[in-house]
Structures are given as C-alpha cells and as structure tokens.
Amino acid sequence: MAKSTTPPALDTMSVAPEDTAGPAREDGDGVMRHAPKHAGGEAAGKTGTEKGAGARRRSAAPRAGKPARHVTPAPIAQQHLLDAAVELFHKEGVRAVGVDAVVKRAGVNKMSLYRQYASKDDLILAYLDHMQTASLARIDESIAKRAGEPRAQMLQIFVDLSERASKPGYRGCPFVNVAAEFPDPAHAARLSVVNYKAEVVKRFTALATAAGLAEPAPLVNALCLVLEGAYAASQTFGPGSPPLRILPTVARQVIEAGLAGGLAGELTAMA
Structure with missing residues (x-):
C-alpha cells in the first residue's frame, strides 16, 4: 500500500505522541502507515477495537532508538x-x-x-520585583547592624553602599538604569521604579523621625540625593573611584546638618 509522506505534527513540549486509533499505525520513524487489509476488510485480521488498543499501546511506549523528551x-x-x-x-x-x-x-x-x-514586559516586571526585594533587603540589613541607633543606621546604609559600589562589576541601581531606558512615566516599569524609591524614602523617614526630627523631609530629601549621586558616580567614575570612597563622609555631614536643623534653614532661605 502507498505510504503517507507527511509526518504527524509534534508538540516539542509533549512527553508522548497523541493516541492513534483505527487502521493507521505509527512506526518508530514517526510516519503513519496503513496495515494491509484481508478480504473481510479488517486490518491484519484484527477487529477495530483490538486495532485501536494496539495503537494506543504503541503510542504510549517510547519510540525505539529515540530518547524520551524532557x-x-x-x-x-x-x-x-x-x-x-x-x-x-x-x-x-x-x-x-x-x-x-x-x-x-x-x-x-x-x-x-x-x-x-505573557510578554517581555511581564518578564521585566518580574525582574524588577525581584530586584526590589533584594535591594530593600540590603538596606534593611544595614539598618539591622546598628539597631536602636537611628543616626548610625542612616550612616551605615552609605557605608555598606560604598563597599558594594567599590567592587568590580558593580552596575549601580537597577531602578535608575530602568528609569533611563523607559522615559514614559506611565509605563509599568517606571511605576515599579516609583514604588521602589517610595520604599527607600519610607525607610529614611522612619530613621530621621526616630532620630528626633519633627520635620524629617529636608534630611530625607538630602539623603536621597546623595544616594542617587552615588549610584550615578559608580557608573561614570567607576567602581572604587574617589567619589565612592568619600561617600560615607559626605553622608555623615549631611546627617549631622539635617539633625541640627541646618537643611531646613537652607530650604527656607531658598524659598
């Protein structure tokens, strides 16, 4: 009998081929062939039920000489x-x-x-979720090193950042990088950036308040500016550059000025 020249469609992710019933049978090479018929019209002398069961048994078994799909x-x-x-x-x-x-x-x-x-954008959002969790965990680890000392906790964030940013291969803040790649403020990736930065502000605000500031915003804003500057310097001047080594000193001076009320006075004068 003539052979069908078209191989069955295969789903590359499936474990076994689909069940095959009726007079057609599937050989080990994946080509469907028809068994010869006897005078009674039955293939190979079997009933339709027997043939279907046999085909199902063959289709469930691994093909000879071919590894099972993983x-x-x-x-x-x-x-x-x-x-x-x-x-x-x-x-x-x-x-x-x-x-x-x-x-x-x-x-x-x-x-x-x-x-x-569903799309690359969905993968990007999953990436940003992961990076937010990891980045905030690092900040929280810095805070935990100086428990009960809000002034020292604020400084520790910058001490640890200076150390990380001085290592070869440091790529800065992933959220700063993504913000530069997605200029549309309504894009979901940009909204993730806003959400992350809000979490950072929340932590600085809690620490500044715990340090005794009734109006923590001036110090918080200054610390955020120092933080973003450090991220940028790590990419422009390079890891371990002088601006990154002086980061803890700058942060300490900003914290002291903020706790003394000096930053609030500067903002009032500028207004």
Missing part, C-alpha cells in the same frame, strides 16, 4: 528564566537583551518563556 516543570522553568533575566538585564540593560538571549541563558525553549510570562 519537560522542565513550570516552577523550575520560571526560576531559570528569572535568574537569566536578573543576570542579563542588570548587566547589559533591559532594552539591549532580547528574549532569545534570556531563553538561551535559562536553558529552556521560547515556548516555556511565554508559558510563564
């Missing part, structure tokens, strides 16, 4: 993709890295990416 469980694939995005987006930039590069680094296929994230 399917990465969804939670693992999602973590691999996020890890790859964190590494590539932070190092090379969100816009510069395409989904193909993320998929390749994660070791999964593109279909896995779109099963976990």
Whole structure:
C-alpha cells in the first residue's frame, strides 16, 4: 500500500505522541502507515477495537532508538528564566537583551518563556520585583547592624553602599538604569521604579523621625540625593573611584546638618 509522506505534527513540549486509533499505525520513524487489509476488510485480521488498543499501546511506549523528551516543570522553568533575566538585564540593560538571549541563558525553549510570562514586559516586571526585594533587603540589613541607633543606621546604609559600589562589576541601581531606558512615566516599569524609591524614602523617614526630627523631609530629601549621586558616580567614575570612597563622609555631614536643623534653614532661605 502507498505510504503517507507527511509526518504527524509534534508538540516539542509533549512527553508522548497523541493516541492513534483505527487502521493507521505509527512506526518508530514517526510516519503513519496503513496495515494491509484481508478480504473481510479488517486490518491484519484484527477487529477495530483490538486495532485501536494496539495503537494506543504503541503510542504510549517510547519510540525505539529515540530518547524520551524532557519537560522542565513550570516552577523550575520560571526560576531559570528569572535568574537569566536578573543576570542579563542588570548587566547589559533591559532594552539591549532580547528574549532569545534570556531563553538561551535559562536553558529552556521560547515556548516555556511565554508559558510563564505573557510578554517581555511581564518578564521585566518580574525582574524588577525581584530586584526590589533584594535591594530593600540590603538596606534593611544595614539598618539591622546598628539597631536602636537611628543616626548610625542612616550612616551605615552609605557605608555598606560604598563597599558594594567599590567592587568590580558593580552596575549601580537597577531602578535608575530602568528609569533611563523607559522615559514614559506611565509605563509599568517606571511605576515599579516609583514604588521602589517610595520604599527607600519610607525607610529614611522612619530613621530621621526616630532620630528626633519633627520635620524629617529636608534630611530625607538630602539623603536621597546623595544616594542617587552615588549610584550615578559608580557608573561614570567607576567602581572604587574617589567619589565612592568619600561617600560615607559626605553622608555623615549631611546627617549631622539635617539633625541640627541646618537643611531646613537652607530650604527656607531658598524659598
């Protein structure tokens, strides 16, 4: 009998081919062939029920000489993709890295990416969520080093940042980098930036208030400016540059001026 020359469509993520019933059977090479018919019209002398059961048994078994397909469980694939995005987006930039590069680094296929994230924008937001958690955790770790000493806690944030920013490969604040790549203030990525910076302001405000300031805003604003300047200097002057080494000294002077009320006086004079 004539052979069908068209192989069955295969889902590269499936574990086994679909069940095959009826007179057609699937050989190990993936081509559908029809068994010869006897006078009674039954293939190979079997009833339709027997043939269907046999085809199902064959389709459920691994094909001879071919390895079984491996399917990465969804939670693992999602973590691999996020890890790859964190590494590539932070190092090379969100816009510069395409989904193909993320998929390749994660070791999964593109279909896995779109099963976990509907679009690249969704992956970017997942990356920013991850970076917010990690960045705030570092700030909280600095605060915890000087428990009960709000003045020292504020300073410790800058001491630790100076140390991190002096290491080779430091890429600055991921939220500053993303803000530069997405100029539209209504973009979801920019909203993530705003949310993160609000969390930083909240922490500085709590510390300044605990240090005795009834009006913490002037000091908080000054500390935020010093913080953003340090992030920028790490990329323009480079890790370990003189501006980064002097960062703790500048932060200490700003904190002392703010707690003494000097910053509020400067703002009043400027107004």
